[in-house]
Amino acid sequence: MSKPLVIREDSGGICTLTLNRPDKRNAINRDLFRAFRAHIRDLESDRDTGLVVITGAGGHFCAGHDLKQAPHADALGWLRQEMLILERLTKLRQPVIAKVSGSCYTGGLELALAADFIVCGDSARFADTHGKWGLVPGWGLSQRLPRRIGQARALEMMFTSRPYSGAEAAAMGLANHCVADADLDAKVTELAALILDNSRHSNAENKRLVYDTDGMALDTGLSHELMRNAGFDPAMRQKGEAIGSARKGG
Structure with missing residues (x-):
């Protein structure tokens, strides 16, 4: 039986998704993407998970698209499907959290940018190599990268x-944090807690x-925050009331 191309592990409210093509530095082909x-x-309807971590097997995050795979018959349609799933990841x-070690190139960088933030080890290498192959971004890099690091830095990359x-x-x-590779798991665990x-x-x-x-x-943003405010967490309000009652009782 072949190994799963994406491994899901759940523990303590954390879901870890591991890209699992280590022999290809987790390059993304269509089968991996479907997984x-x-x-x-599944995570969109999951109320047991409080945090998602995206990472890669074998010491690399993701080397990008697998360019050895022939293009989809409907290349633009498939690209749109991919882009929409990355947007759903963001939402x-x-x-x-994108937990990055080793290669984080091109499509892999776009995947990491779709996370809320990036934590990396000192082995991490980030690059946009679309230009090397005569390609242009289709997973949001031209939008997310300048918003993350500024226009001039993004253009340099x-x-x-x-x-x-x-x-x-x-x-x-x-990246929000860069630590020694040996400390990467501990750093993500600390932030997760x-x-x-x-x-x-x-x-x-x-x-x-x-x-x-x-x-x-x-x-406009201030008005949106006020008018679209979801209010208090009912569970936390009950917690606060319980603490207040305990203090009065003491």
């Missing part, structure tokens, strides 16, 4: 196709407000 798409669809209620180290990625704001200790309602609604108002003028 990934199925997991994202998951759960916070999403796109024009040069050179790899950037994990330390460089953290310095420019592409902090995230999961907070209200899932608040995490989901804060995420929604940030993405929904991206690009709005400040006054």
Whole structure:
């Protein structure tokens, strides 16, 4: 029996999705993408998971699209399907962390950018190599990368196709954190504990407000925050009332 192309592991409210073509540095072919798409669809209705981590097997995150695979008969239609699934990844209620070591190139970089933030090891190498192959982005890189690191830095990455180290990625704001590879699991675990200790309602609604108002003028964004506010988490309100009663009793 062949190994799954995407491995899902659930523990303590965390869902880890591992791209599993280590012999190809987890390059994405259509079968892998279909498996990934199925997991994202499952997570959209999953209320037991409070955090999603995307990573890769074998010491690499993802080398991008598998260019050895022949194009789909409806290349533009398939590309649109891929792009829409990455947008659904971004819109998951759960916070999403890309945990990166080794190669994070081109389509792999676009996948990482669809996460809420990136945590990487010092072996990580980030690059946009569309230009090397005469390609242009189709998974959102031209939109997400400038918003993450600024227009000039994004254009430099796109024009040069050179790899950037994990330390460089953290310095420019592409990655939130860069740590030694040996400490990468521990760093993600630390962040996960902090995230999961907070209200899932608040995490989901804060995420929604940030993405929904991206690009709005400040006054429009402030109005959106007020008028589209989802209010208190009922579970946390009960917790607060319980604490208040305990203090009064003491």
